[in-house]
Amino acid sequence: MAASASSSPGLLRVTKGDFDGFFGLFVDNLLQLLLIYHLCPVLCGMTPGEVTSKILPGAAVSILVGNFFYAWQAWRLAKREGRDDVTAMPYGINTVSLFAYIVFIMAPIYRQTGDASLAWKAGLFACFISGVMEFIGAAFGRALRAHAPRAALLSSLAGIAVTFIAMGFVFQLFAMPSVGVLPMLLILFCYAAKLKLPLGLPAGFVAVVLGTGLAWLLRARGLAPDWSSPSVEPIGFHVPHWSGGDLFGFLFSEVGWSYMAVIFPMGLFNIIGSLQCLESAEAAGDKYDTAPSLVANGVGSIVSACLGSPFATTLYIGHPGWKAMGARWGYSWMNGTVICVLAVLGAAGHVLQVVPLEATLGILLWIGIVMTAQAFQASPKPHALAVAMGLIPSLAAWLLVQIETTLRVAGTSLAGTADKFAPNLYVYGVIALSQGFLITSVIYPAVMAFVIDRKFQAAAMWLLVASFFSSVGLIHSYKLTPAGVENHFAWFTAAPEFTIGYAAGAVLLKVMAVVAVKGAEEVETRGE
Structure with missing residues (x-):
């Protein structure tokens, strides 16, 4: 829909579609925070308090800054082209990098040394290097795509998706089937058939609410275990702290560089994935400049590392889906704001007190099988x-x-x-x-x-x-x-x-x- 440049909607304008898009993107981003809160203590030896005070505030700032940038970018494009149907690029913590850095860098270092702080610093190093690669990615990302078959670029992501994203958590889901199976099926059915739920409610949001309701009902009747943790940190105000000293000191350690076999390809995949997301947005009618989009992506990861979060940020796939939902640019800054508030208040652990992780794992299963299917579908048939x-x-x-x-x-x-x-x-x-x-x-x-x-x-x-x-x-x-x-x-x-x-x-x-x-x-x- 066209609109005159002089009467273009404001940056803070919110549409009904923005609320739909917000719930979908919010559930995705919240899931990343819950995974960080769950996996870092289990695999990397960190206490919930350390995750709440050292990692999540930095992640919150990177998500907030990135979401506001991409909202502003969409608003500026709408103003320049005299349109009000421009959709911002979805953005958040990179799911694949999150698993790769925890499972293949931070957890092995903790197992070998018993030093959770060293594992955290190695994660900062990985996130920082990934951000630097994304920052300069516009210079060589397209060249790599030109010389590498699509099958090569997608099958590696599919391999991680079907194993470390889907398989590990589907076992956890099936270990608590009374809570996890029905939400999983709802997600699979709605997403696979592209079904719209009544009132336009996002399937992921409804699935989480359904799983949570089942869990509380069954727990009240003694049919489901108590998933809450007694070690959850109280609600407080956690200001992001500067971690540049720990990070830059670690740049001269051989420990981080010894994991370049993980960091380097993940950085390349982030670049290529961002380029593919931008191409997807252009095909849907929203043409964004490549260089500023990649630079902002890289800056988000660098800021994240400097403020204590080992987890890189990235553009998310699915722009055409958000656009078809009616989301514009309001959903982006709304998501960044709410996620930031939750993380800064240290509320992620409290969310897990209410919402069992099993109620959300169907989303990860869907991500895993979609990425695997895409590797076959988007590559030439031979x-x-x-x-x-x-x-x-x-x-x-x-x-x-x-x-x-x-x-x-x-x-x-x-x-x-x-x-x-x-x-x-x-x-x-x-x-x-x-x-x-x-x-x-x-x-x-x-x-x-x-x-x-x-x-x-x-x-x-x-x-x-x-x-x-x-x-x-x-x-x-x-x-x-x-x-x-x-x-x-x-x-x-x-x-x-x-x-x-x-x-x-x-x-x-x-x-x-x-x-x-x-x-x-x-x-x-x-x-x-």
Whole structure:
């Protein structure tokens, strides 16, 4: 709908669609806060008080600033084009990075050292580096997209989605089926069939309310466990504190840099994902400038790290959905404001006192299966084989986490039991494939996609990259210690078998390229 530039609606204008969009985005963002509050104490040794006072206020500021920026960006676009139907980009904490940084950086460091503060600093480092990459991402993000098949970029995200996002939490959901199953089914049915609920209520919001109501009803009758925690912090006012000293001091520590095999690909995915979100918005009719959008995204993550939150922010997928819902720009600043108030007051723990986490996990399951399906649907049909190949490293990484968790519960570790697994489970192969899995889950589908397209030279170049990464320890290389599996870096000798194997594969592809060219020339000659 058009409107004159002089009479364009104000920045703080709110429509009915904005309320619909707000509830949907609010539930998504609230879920991230609840996961942080739940996972950091369980996996990283932090107390609820530390999460409430050190992490959540910084996350709140980054969400507030980012949501207001994207609301202002949409309002400015509407004013410039004389429209009142512009929808702001949805924005919040990056779900995939949240899991990646906790599971693959912060938790391993805590297990190895028992130092929760060190794990937190490593998370700040990861978030900061990711933000810097996003900040400069406009310069090289498009180049990467131009040289990497879509299957390579999407299957790696799908692998994380189906394992560390969907699988782990679906087990928790099915462990409390009386509370979690019905909300899960409601989310799956409504989102999959694109059903609209009465009064236009968001399905995610209704599912959480339904699960919460069931939990309280069943608990009152003694049919559901008490999920509340006695250690919840009282409501208070938690001002974000400057963590730059801890962060910048950690930049000179080798601990953070040793996890670049996780941080680097996650930063690239954030850049590419943001570009794809902007393209999606343009296809829906809202064309935003790329550079300021990416810069704001990066600044949000940098601010988050400097104020104590280890969790990067990003543009969310789904702009066309919010637009179809009637949301404009009001939903964005409303979400940022309410999330900020909850986090600064330390209310996330109190939300968990009322809302069992199981009532929200259907949303994560939906995110996991949608991202997995998208990898197949959005890639060229012949590249489905490549997408499937890209899932395997993530499955290995997930399996390794399950093995290590089981052994810790049994009071032992892989260091003392690895030799006992074969031939039932080739655990050394699981470890090797899991190391640097975010990188190999890009390389493998890229190679396969180019081979399927008979672009053997391009496939060979990707294998040479794999050979180099193996040689320095970014992939496949590891040390097995009593504390667990650790990264192992060395110049050109980190994983020699893989280095040689990938290099030989590149040579083989070069030969295949020559044979293919000669075969094509012979066919052309016979045709003449």
